[in-house]
Amino acid sequence: MFFHRAYIPFVEMSERARLTTVETVRENRSWLFTIRDQYGEKDEAILVPCEDGVEAWINRCTHESQRLDAGRGAAIRDGKIICPKHGSMFDSCSGYCDNGEAADTTLPTVEIDVDGDTVYLTDDAATFVHEGGIDDGDGNVDEDDDDDGPASTSHIGL
Template sequence: MDPDRRITSLSAVPDDTTFLFTVRNADDERREAVLVRTPDGEVRGWLNYCRHLLDVRLDKGSGAPMRADELVCANHGAYFEADSGFCTFGPCEGATLESVDVAVDDGSVYLVDDDYTFVDTGSLDDGSPSASSTVEF
């Protein structure tokens, strides 16, 4: 795997919240994305924006709340399945988070989505790495 596309180690992706990172698209627009563990232990990547209002971030820098293997939008109360991104409850019920393709190889998580380039870990706001959080909902 290309070392420039390495996001983080697999062990840095928490079981109970998200890992925040920044990507750039072909138009040089930076976007936030999150890594989340699925119920079967795999890792999925999603853009860090609620489907109800696209300017609302799921992970505001300290990990997104999760409940029963679903990401929770703290602003709207929407629930998104960690493995499919499908909204099961809330104002955007039936919508799906935008995926960011990632792969795990030799204990690391890599960005493999041709639509994005990896920029850095952390948020757009401060560029600091995302830490595991104890956010509860």
Template sequence: MPDGARLTTVEDVYEEGSYTFTALDPFDMDEEIIVVPCEDPAETEPAAGEGDRGVAAWINRCTHEAQRFDTGRGVPMRDGEIICPKHGSFFDSCSGDCDNGEAAGTTLPDVEVAVEDGEVYLVDDDYTFDHEGKIDDGDSGPGSTSHIGF
């Protein structure tokens, strides 16, 4: 088993279309990360997988204007590409490269994951798993917004 937090399964990523989790970066700041299907990982990096059903993990934001890909309904994808919901740029789900729209010429920041026996693990030394879902999914927020007593 790889050293790192177990995230999900390759099967669940393919069935759901994506998986989103929150991790802490090297500065202890929350970072949303998406795991998406990546076909034929043997020919592309940084995909991890077994056979031709792999996954790749990326920071959950477009390189153009930091727009979240997963806004709460999963990552919009078509034909192996991640779609930015704001301007429609397409990013290859395996390489993270964009060759069209406002984000053309950029590449998504990758996050290293590993797959063993169909299980997906976070193995990137720069990130520590915090919780499933988006940043605000694990934060119940303050009980009150005011410290004034009457």
């Protein structure tokens, strides 16, 4: 007797990983965490407050991949995440930038779910690694900029 085995592709679904609370994100202005993408590479993401709760974005300006939160909290003013290098401002709820060097771009989203006050990572293309930035192996966050923060050419003062 011949049995035909059908090929069923294996699709790994992300488990719902607890990240933090909405209250913590609101108190700290942002919450930095490390994920592993679908290719196994580490990346950084940030949670930011928005009028409807919180949103999650990849932690890079769309202009020059500048980190929006280098471990000291993202600069946020009037519901906009401010790139510390050139001052482009991204709407914290939509991720859209309407000014500066990154105008007409949108931050890449990271899917989350809020249940009560708890924020969960639900993105099928990402796995939670740890709170904070990417670890360089010595317990320090990898940073291309110096300890004083990025050199800024922005016209916006913080």
